[in-house]
Amino acid sequence: MSTVSERPPSLADVARVAGVSPSTASKALNDRTDVKRATKERVVRIARELGYSPNPVARALSQGPTGTVGVVTSDLEGRFALPMLMGVEDALGADRVLTFLCDARGDDMREARLVQTLLERRVDGIIIVGRQPDPRPSLGRLSVPVVYAYSESDDPLDTSITVDNTDVGRRAAEHLLSLGRTRIAHISGEPDHSASVRRLEGFQAALDAASVEMAGPPLFGNWSEGWGRAAMGRALSEAPDLDAVFCASDQIARGAIDALHDRGIGIPDQIAVIGVDNWQVLAENARVPLSTVDLQLKRLGRVAAARLMAAMAGRPAPGLEQLGSRVCARQSTIPLR
Amino acid sequence: MSTVSERPPSLADVARVAGVSPSTASKALNDRTDVKRATKERVVRIARELGYSPNPVARALSQGPTGTVGVVTSDLEGRFALPMLMGVEDALGADRVLTFLCDARGDDMREARLVQTLLERRVDGIIIVGRQPDPRPSLGRLSVPVVYAYSESDDPLDTSITVDNTDVGRRAAEHLLSLGRTRIAHISGEPDHSASVRRLEGFQAALDAASVEMAGPPLFGNWSEGWGRAAMGRALSEAPDLDAVFCASDQIARGAIDALHDRGIGIPDQIAVIGVDNWQVLAENARVPLSTVDLQLKRLGRVAAARLMAAMAGRPAPGLEQLGSRVCARQSTIPLR
DNA sequence: CTGAAAGCGCTTACAG
């Protein structure tokens, strides 16, 4: 237990001890030109000795940028926001720029209020993290830059960073094809989510390119394990000679694995299974560890933060940027030797 | 798309339009005494008309509190921090107090740096969210109040809010006993986690109180599904006449359910299963929806924030506060009629 | 009941 510090040393304290004016001390500490080398070194040394750290509140008041950004999410319950948050933190450098995290709870009014509050707090920028990869209404022009992550803004002049879901479908297909599988079914999620639609498109395109036909029609339902269990049964009756299944989420894939297991069907020797998300706790702990397309959400967070910083520095990059994904292969597609 | 606003109106602007001095305007807006009623109303009206909102940065500089708190977590990957964060946000009121969220990534050095950064930012208080319910080193006395949530501080003079894990074990046992089960096994997690130890204690105590003997020795391993699957088999050979099993986490319980399912054992008619965490995506989607002891982490977050606000208001409550849990019954213990 | 003045801690033209 250290003792309670009095008042933390101010610039004025440093200046007094160093025997210079506050203005000079400020310049010395901020690497401004026109400070004698010796003076600068002395000030810096004394600042360190005194344990001086500039008061960001005061600095913000006089200087402009506050060194804070706001992150508004709607998915704190879910698992998508977290990896993105970590990426944002990485890119921002938690020591330099701090993030205000606010959860809109899926309420548009609440979101508007939060954005307003962040603006009042004079954040330097805002990242809006969506919860579905579907377009969402733009916030319009604000007094600070805004970047939309995961869900794109419906205004093409805004900066949006999302997952390229056709790429997801394509990679899943190519992975299975590369293993020699040709009787591939597809179990998807909600039919009206763009994630479902785009993943199917990419999947279909890759099959087409390989002149392989999909085994049975794509099955749409929801994103749950229960649906995965049910749909797997249906897929098997549509195409009894299946040798692989592409599930549009890890939860669905977990259900599919259980359904196959119950029928005594070997994974991956008889049927290979691949999911989407790389949600570790689900994928690694499946009875057969699950191969999956990793959305690389942490990277998405990093890119979003990088674009935000660029915009704050006066270099906005309007438009939609879609990030690629990556297959993470485990035993559900690649048997242990 | 609204247009970019010029400079937001300042107090001085409001004062000028209202024909009063900035001091008077400030008092009027802040409900200070000694302002003529009419004056006050005029200032308030004009402030509203101008869309004035006080600059929190300036206010913080002159007044003291910044209206911000820091939350340092180590579990952004995991699922425990999130519900707590939501509780914190609820209690703080996201419109009044904003939270800086920082993830220490399980690195003590990084944690120390983050706390330092938060202090420099002049947060009004700090909440340290742990990732295991084991004691963690105290940060010592800081210049602002600190509350430890989930993991308690090793200094009893700090304010810590945690889950009462003996209560967890007790409730699980009482729930199963109330259903008439008497041959109850226990599959736990890591043997050296206090969560494991305390949950066993509570469980044992409740069995003792009912003069029921535990079915076989408690099984320790880790918190994973894989362990749950393996341990369930072992529990069955230790006590073939089992009629219930208390798993120390939902993940373990999921594994146990799978193992029982594979053996054709009916849940809950033959064996009832209860887990801990109420991690919805796991519990609700199990092939038999999982009964579980809910840790009420959101509430824990709310309580932690409430204690922090009390401390910031000069009413600290040192010591450890352990919060009770609650059984959330689903079909794995209560059969559908 | 109102306002002039000082101050929170820093930065930045501007003079010297």
Add this chain to the structure above:
DNA sequence: CTGAAAGCGCTTACAG
């Protein structure tokens, strides 16, 4: 190269 002065936007004794 250095420092006095003004200012960022607000609050709070203190005088009137």
